[in-house]
Amino acid sequence: MFICSVKASTIKFFSLIAICLIGLVLALALGGGDSIAAAADGEIRFDGIKDEEDRRAFVTACGYTLADGCVEEVSFAVPKDFDRVIAGYNEVQKAQGLDLEKYKGKKVTRYTYQVKNYEGYEGTVYANIVVYRSKIIACDISSADPKGFVKPLVKLS
Numbered sequence: 296m297f298i299c300s301v302k303a304s305t306i307k308f309f310s311l312i313a314i315c316l317i318g319l320v321l322a323l324a325l326g327g328g329d330s331i332a333a334a335a336d337g338e339i340r341f342d343g344i345k346d347e348e349d350r351r352a353f354v355t356a357c358g359y360t361l362a363d364g365c366v367e368e369v370s371f372a373v374p375k376d377f378d379r380v381i382a383g384y385n386e387v388q389k390a391q392g393l394d395l396e397k398y399k400g401k402k403v404t405r406y407t408y409q410v411k412n413y414e415g416y417e418g419t420v421y422a423n424i425v426v427y428r429s430k431i432i433a434c435d436i437s438s439a440d441p442k443g444f445v446k447p448l449v450k451l452s
Contacts, residue, residue: 341431362409373398391447403427
């Protein structure tokens with residue numbers, strides 16, 4: 296004969312676990328809308344970048360209007376050793392809360408879009424975002440002119 300006794304504390308324990316699991320399932324099910332890069336309160340988010348729509352929404356949330364289509368999509372590995380140019384570019388990233396140091400040697404993809412509403416510059420301007428595993432790890436706004444500029448894409452207040 297097999298006897299199993301259940302105390303009230305055991306029932307409470309399993310009830311708590313069940314409630315937590317239900318909450319987790321609901322959070323995952325309802326959290327699908329979080330993939331847009333800009334949160335509802337205007338905060339810029341760097342994660343949840345899964346497709347073209349998310350990438351464009353991110354740049355738009357930064358205040359820029361884009362021309363149709365992606366100008367360029369390039370996959371590359373972040374250098375393991377930063378030269379002067381990459382170190383300078385990483386300083387631009389640090390100014391907006393990003394850092395490429397953690398991604399040395401990782402394969403990433405850069406997406407380039409033409410910006411239509413950049414103020415104070417008459418030439419062609421591009422927005423670049425670098426994505427690793429659905430997360431933006433670098434982004435900038437730059438001119439097409441070799442003697443032009445490279446600035447942080449995200450405007451921190």
